[in-house]
Amino acid sequence: MKYYSTNKKAPLASLQEAVTKGLASDKGLYMPEKIKQLPDSFFEKMKDMSFQEIAYVVADAFFGEDMEADMLKTIVYDTLNFDTPVVHVKNNIYSLELFHGPTLAFKDVGARFMARTLGYFIKKQGLTDINVLVATSGDTGSAVANGFLGVPGVQVFVLYPKGKVSPIQECQFTTLGQNITALEIDGTFDDCQALVKAAFMDEELNQKMQLTSANSINVARFLPQAFYYFYAYAQLAKQGIIEDNRPGSKDNVVFCVPSGNFGNITAGLFGKRMGLPVKRFIAANNKNDIFLKYLQTKEYTPRPSVATLANAMDVGDPSNFVRILDLYNHNHDAISKDISGYRYLDEDIRSTLKKCYEETGYLLDPHGACGYQALVDELKPDETGVFLETAHPAKFLETVESIIGEKVEIPQKLQAFMQGKKQSFELTKDFGGFKAFLLAK
Numbered sequence: 001m002k003y004y005s006t007n008k009k010a011p012l013a014s015l016q017e018a019v020t021k022g023l024a025s026d027k028g029l030y031m032p033e034k035i036k037q038l039p040d041s042f043f044e045k046m047k048d049m050s051f052q053e054i055a056y057v058v059a060d061a062f063f064g065e066d067m068e069a070d071m072l073k074t075i076v077y078d079t080l081n082f083d084t085p086v087v088h089v090k091n092n093i094y095s096l097e098l099f100h101g102p103t104l105a106f107k108d109v110g111a112r113f114m115a116r117t118l119g120y121f122i123k124k125q126g127l128t129d130i131n132v133l134v135a136t137s138g139d140t141g142s143a144v145a146n147g148f149l150g151v152p153g154v155q156v157f158v159l160y161p162k163g164k165v166s167p168i169q170e171c172q173f174t175t176l177g178q179n180i181t182a183l184e185i186d187g188t189f190d191d192c193q194a195l196v197k198a199a200f201m202d203e204e205l206n207q208k209m210q211l212t213s214a215n216s217i218n219v220a221r222f223l224p225q226a227f228y229y230f231y232a233y234a235q236l237a238k239q240g241i242i243e244d245n246r247p248g249s250k251d252n253v254v255f256c257v258p259s260g261n262f263g264n265i266t267a268g269l270f271g272k273r274m275g276l277p278v279k280r281f282i283a284a285n286n287k288n289d290i291f292l293k294y295l296q297t298k299e300y301t302p303r304p305s306v307a308t309l310a311n312a313m314d315v316g317d318p319s320n321f322v323r324i325l326d327l328y329n330h331n332h333d334a335i336s337k338d339i340s341g342y343r344y345l346d347e348d349i350r351s352t353l354k355k356c357y358e359e360t361g362y363l364l365d366p367h368g369a370c371g372y373q374a375l376v377d378e379l380k381p382d383e384t385g386v387f388l389e390t391a392h393p394a395k396f397l398e399t400v401e402s403i404i405g406e407k408v409e410i411p412q413k414l415q416a417f418m419q420g421k422k423q424s425f426e427l428t429k430d431f432g433g434f435k436a437f438l439l440a441k
Contacts, residue, residue: 001065003030003219006322015066016121019114019220020130022213023200029323030219035273036061043275046230047237051084052077054234055227061274062223063117071120079112084228086235086386089362093375094241095389096232096255099365103172104392104413106225106264107143113224114214115147115154122153127210131438132156133199134214135192137260138165138312139391142172142417144214145180156214157438159183159192162426164307164314168395168414175420183437187429188305190316198431205435216263217319225267229255230276232386241384252383256282256374258367258390259291260313262320269327269338282378284370284387285343286310291318292341298332309346309399310366312390342374352376353403363408365393365400 003018004010007028013021018030042057056076063072082100089095101108122130130153134144141158148156158173162184174182185192196213199205216222233253236242242253255278257265265283272278285292286308294300305316328334344352352373353364364372371387379385393400394410401408410418427433 001062002033004033005029006031006326015063015219016124019118019218020121020125020210020212022211022218023197027197027201029217029319031323031326032062032219032223035270038275043277046234049234051227051231052080054230055080055224058227058230058271058274059224067117067120075113075116075120078116079109079224080227082108084109084231086232086239087362089356089372090360092379092381092383093372093385093387094236095362095368095372096228096386097389098228099389099392101143102413103139103142103146104395104411105139105143106228106388106390107139108147109227110216110221110224110263111140111143111147111214114218114220115144115151117220118154118212119151128153129210130154131209131211132214133159133196133211135159135189135196136165136173137161137189137314138169139395140215140312141165141182142169145173145176148214149176149180150178154179155441156180157183159185159195161188161192162186164188164311166311166396166399168397168418171417171420171422172414174422174424175417177423181441182424183434184424184426185429186426188316189314190305191429193315193317193319195429195431195434199435199438202435205438208439215319216261216266222263222267222320223270225264226271226274229268229271229278233276233278236384236386252279252380253277254279254282254375254379254383254385256284256371256385256387258310258313258371258388259283259285260288260315260318262291262318262324264388264390265339266320266323266327269324272338273327279383280337281339282371282374283339283341284374285341286313286349286370287343287345288314288316289341289343290316291321292343294321295336295339295341308366309349309396310370312367313370340378342370342377344370344373348373350403353400357404363393363400363404365389365391365396367391
């Protein structure tokens with residue numbers, strides 16, 4: 001399958017080129033030339049299939065033409081060695097728990113898949129020195145760093161905003177060493193993301209270094225996130241929560257996605273195009289409500305991000321917005337039909353997290369709180385709502401404990417990270433200094 005740029009000015013690329021380059025030469029994001037409709041037979045038997053079996057069918061639709069079947073199956077099964085269960089919270093609202101992977105965040109799925117796919121292409125091409133650049137507002141850095149840790153021929157540079165990620169999140173990518181380098185940028189996530197994009201456009205850097213991105217701008221990072229939407233639907237069907245999981249069915253399933261860079265919800269929209277019978281999506285924003293403003297005004301106006309309790313959503317210029325525009329041919333009405341938006345401030349997040357815990361016993365993280373509250377506010381009685389609980393609450397320990405007034409148990413996986421020694425380099429948001437650092441490595 002070929003991949004085109006959202007800016008429509010770069011040559012078509014193979015999967016291998018799209019994955020190893022990350023960003024197209026015209027600064028656009030890669031999109032698959034076609035989105036395959038999955039057969040009715042798949043949806044009819046999906047509820048009796050395992051997570052890995054479902055994911056392989058979805059992966060094959062995108063990557064099957066470019067990878068050997070056995071290799072693709074190995075990558076999928078190795079990536080998904082953990083569960084993403086659907087858990088009932090209240091009334092017709094369910095949580096899709098995406099925090100059971102090695103770094104306890106949803107990005108484990110895309111990061112692990114991309115690491116294995118890039119490793120495959122590195123070996124196939126005989127490359128020995130790939131440099132992965134990734135900007136993070138928290139969970140992306142830890143998922144990517146741990147996904148690529150120890151992979152031969154790969155050096156990873158994690159850029160994160162100084163003082164704007166939780167201490168536990170920071171531990172997950174600054175204590176690893178080996179082929180992982182943490183760069184503490186004096187700025188915001190948007191500044192980190194801008195540095196990464198500028199690096200890809202710098203001729204000298206690209207002549208001297210083989211660069212690729214592990215942010216959701218990379219097709220091998222964001223597309224695999226479609227896997228768990230299909231699996232969530234299959235779990236609802238298996239539990240008898242919905243009765244009919246064929247395309248065109250009348251079941252009213254609504255997915256609510258805490259949204260920052262919009263790669264996660266874009267993957268869900270791809271699933272819908274493949275035939276997954278989802279009624280609609282809700283994008284839950286924090287104070288950084290650029291997408292909500294677009295829905296309301298038809299104007300997309302990026303602005304500097306502001307820090308919130310839901311830090312992974314602190315994005316003022318979501319990269320994947322251009323993919324949503326491309327998917328819907330820039331049709332605002334069509335986008336608004338499939339996606340609605342909500343905004344929650346820090347005080348709303350605190351209130352929701354506390355109230356949900358007191359009423360149901362279910363502990364949300366700050367991002368999941370936005371997703372849960374949007375369903376409470378918008379879900380109709382005849383709809384089944386699923387919000388994405390994107391990270392374990394313990395990753396935001398001080399915040400969550402202060403809200404509920406109780407101690408939160410820290411999973412053993414997180415405790416292990418917290419025992420390591422921080423290793424990072426401090427840089428300004430000036431591109432010249434970042435470029436000099438990379439060239440000196």
